Amino acid sequence: MSAEKRAQSPSSGGGKIEEHAKVDKEKPWRRLVRLFRYTRPYRARLVIAIVSLLVGAGLGLVYPWYFGELLGDAFAEQSTASLNKNTLILITTFGIGSVFVFIRHYLMSWLGERVVADLRLEVHRHLLRMTQRYFHDNRTGELLSRQSDDATRLQSVIGQDLSLALRNILTLIGGVTMLLVVSPKLTGTVLLVVPPLVIAANLWGRIIRKLARQAQDQLAQASGQLQEGLSAVDTVQSFTREDHEAGNYGQGIERAFKLFVKQIRARSWFMSVSSFLAFGAVAGIFWLGGHMVIDGRIAPDELGKFFMYTLAVAGAVGSLAGVVGSYNQALGATARLFEILDSEPEIQDAPDAIALAEPRGEIGFEGVTFAYGDRDLEVIRDFDLRIAPGQVCALVGSSGSGKTTVGRLLLRFWDPQQGRVTFDGHDLRELELASLRGAMAEVSQDPVLFSGSIRDNVRYGRLDASDEEIEAAAQAANADGFVREFPDGYDTIIGERGVKLSGGQRQRLAIARAILRDPKVLLLDEATSALDSESEHLVQAALERLQEGRTTLVIAHRLSTIRDADRIVVLDHGAIVESGTHAELMGRGGAYSRLVARQAALEPDRAAS
Template sequence: MAGPDDTKVEEHAKIDRKSAWKQLWRLFKYTGPYAGRLSIALGALLFTVSVGLAVPWFFGDLLATAVDASMADAAKLNESTLVLVSLFAFQGVFVFIRHYLMSWVGERVVADLRMEIHAHLLRMTQRYFHANRTGELLSRQSDDATRLQSIIGQDLSLALRNILSLIGGIGFLFYVSPGLTGRVLLVVPPLVIIANLWGRIIRRLARQAQDQLAKASGRLQEGLSAVDTVQSFTREEFEGARYGEAIDKAFKLFVKQIRARSWFMSVSSFLAFCAVAGIFWLGGHMVLDGTMDKDDLFRFVLYTLQVAGSVGGLAGVIGSFNQGLGSAARLFEILDSEPEIADSPGAQALSQPKGRLSFDGVTFGYDDRDTEVIKDLDLVIEPGEVCALVGSSGSGKTTLSRLVLRMWDPQAGAVRYDGQDLRELTLSSLRGSIAEVSQDPVLFSGSIRENIRYGRLDASDAELESAARDANAHDFILEFPEGYDTIVGERGVKLSGGQRQRVAIARAILRDPTVLILDEATSALDSESEHMVQAALERLQQGRTTLVIAHRLSTIRDADRIVVLDHGQVVEQGKHPELMAKGGAYAKLVARQASLEPGGDGDGEGESQAEAD
């Protein structure tokens, strides 16, 4: 019984002929900026085809002269041979021009397409990446794009050459012997029918194979990105077997595709060369009957071989085209996916932001959940205020920060920045005034300098080092032999947790945001690292609207206001002493956390005493 993934593959595999031609035309539109190079390449192609069509005519003379001793003419033989060699020399030059320029255009188009897909993916929303695994998207951008290079760089050239050779060859055949040519062309309708039927099969199999390969790539990326977890659970063999199973499924689909292409080329070549055998038989009888000259027979046979070769070449190109169209469909599927979060028409840039945030009747729920995470929530955070969000897991703390960054839009109500609905602001100006420091900050695999400068690309080295000092990162950076040029590794694996955190804080300081979001920024650190990071965060918060999301309540007791969330609603808010005095939800959270800490007695005094110390 087919699973949901198999059904999805079948649905994706249904590419009708009209859609295939549409995708092919869309793909070749990318050659527009390079029309000059393409025109020169096509001119060279026309010349090489013309030479190729002239060759059988001269060979016909040569063969007739060589076979019939009574007509032997050494001067004519030498002259014809010299003409052929000259033609071949010119043809070689133009073959180089055609191949080089067509291949250049193919590589350039693929590079443009990859950059466009990458830029498009960077604009896609969180929902899109929740629904599509990163490994599958990477497979499309790399493997599928590579397959398209052969269509534009090689297959287009081969297809045009074979089509022109086919048309020209048939024209010469009609010129030499119209009656014999009519009989030869009887093989064309069966070839057209076969090409149409097999083309649909190859396109479907190509799409299925690429989809399965993308799934395998997704599993590979998932396993490698969590290799520490795989190894700690000793699941190396399990992951290897899981990836092997996915690759084996892809291999079997590719074999089906290869089998279909092989049958197509085999049958079409058989029919084409059967026509050649028929020519020998029919033409030979016509020479014996005196209705055809010997040199015309040689020319006819050579042109028939050329036409048969063109038909066989087209069979291979059509198979490659069909395979490439499956890849094109997958790439265009990405480009046709519109981001749900984008600048609305007439969106205005945020000018001179003050940092006032307000949630007006906000309701929000994720697509994959039946319940609403935020329910009719009203909250105002004033400019420069440090507002801490606390609550049990799933209460909506992080979701609010995602809404502020407009990674999602609420289903009801509005999130406002300085009184303006976020949907009326440009994304670049909104997010440009916000910086975030999370529990597990992402660092890129370059140097420490590059990671800090990510906050503001035009910052000078002096500004960068000043930000590092404010983040308590300058001293430990200088301890490295390479200093600021130290490579941090993928996701910053060569740095400790506290060092990564301080580099991320330096990046946020360099950005100089109006609004700061701190999402569990110290919860995973040891006491010494937490002290260093906390001191850096306090400097970073000065004069900025700060949204603090924290599980460790000891880190937010000095916040201007603490907001307690429960099931997406505000149940309490105020300063730490006020909320403790109330003995409500916040006091219970403090008491529960204190009871779980060493020396805690469960009544909340442990927390207060620890903080007093």
């Protein structure tokens, strides 16, 4: 698709998880097959585990036979030698079986943990590729719940339930076969219990799947509330809303708890009814078999074997009932995870995307019109702007005029509905995202730092940077001085989002990170608007040093910081109303001079003259 056609096409994908209906309609067994595709890289372990399972299940069918022989030795033949021989065979078989049980259990549990770890990593990588619209429409806490809680529920399916299901299915088939060998008449009685169990499993399975999905959705919503409250705990505490947030979270947890209880009740009824049918059949077989022995129609040792195989079949049916309940619960979790993986990122590389070999930093906006997907109002309208390499261009305007949106479009967090944004003459949609964003660095008014050390946060700009390069970047950002005042220096842990640092210190570390990245284009989004005078002076000096030789787009709030910009562009409701240098715009007495005068009245000590 050409850049022009792409520019005209509406945004598609990336919003509220769009595959919900698609995944829900997908056949349950297809989701299960898709889940087990994650075992492909470890097929050797899976094969060994299945072979061990087959051997173990086969040996499991030997036990009832020799138990029957022991009963015959003790009560019919009363042969001590035969009793000793069969006991030794049985114990040896138990010993061999236990080895294969260990192999099967270890390998299947390993596979369960490995697949869940791989799935979590894939979901995380996929989420990192998703675009701004996706995270606007889906709360972070809910996504985290899916990645952690739902993935955990799948571990038992692969690690335990699969082997249990296969073992019990083999036991069921083998047991019924042996029952037919011993007594076809009694076997017919055993099989009477199967149709009711199949019907019950189908009906209860649907109920359990629906309840499991509802419960997990509600838990994810509660997790979203928890994450929001904790991430804004300072606001919660300053407004004394601790009880309010705890109450909201508690209500969500209670709703989830009630749904889980409904699910537990459905599973409990299912297991109860299936167990009653299975073991009721056993009791009936004991009664009928006893009469057959009395009438001489079956030998006592054959009845003993039949009883043992009946118990094995009944145990397999009962265990399968539990596995079916767990399987239905896991299907809800797989649907929620696959919804994430099936959501395509709205912004991604074109098949023929090109890499920027030697970026120069020329930026262009050509007839750009843009509106956020959930709004009808156009934030940017017929926007035309060209910034030459090395030029400093400042965007000013009242709140909501579209300044920050211009920066978002330049980083290609969004695509315009009309027009195009260019970098070195290339439409951004023709460039590899990593190449485009690798040529830029952003310093915002609220920079995001991570909970590691100062050194790690600065190194985030370029991961292969040496300690000397990190310290040099910090010096250029006027950060080295305060860093060395800490007892641990560059190894100081700064807490989540840099909570242990002041606003000015966080800004200077963000500037050091940008310096280390050495970008061709620098995006400054009101980088000094929230600082005191002393911090602003230090940060501004660092920013001036950072801008040298780079194309810079400044989204300005304090107009005093942009007087020396090569060009100042005034925005009003997404359109350019004025453009020029500070002196030119002041001389015109238009929108820019009114903004300066208004700010001078509000902040006389900071106003531009």
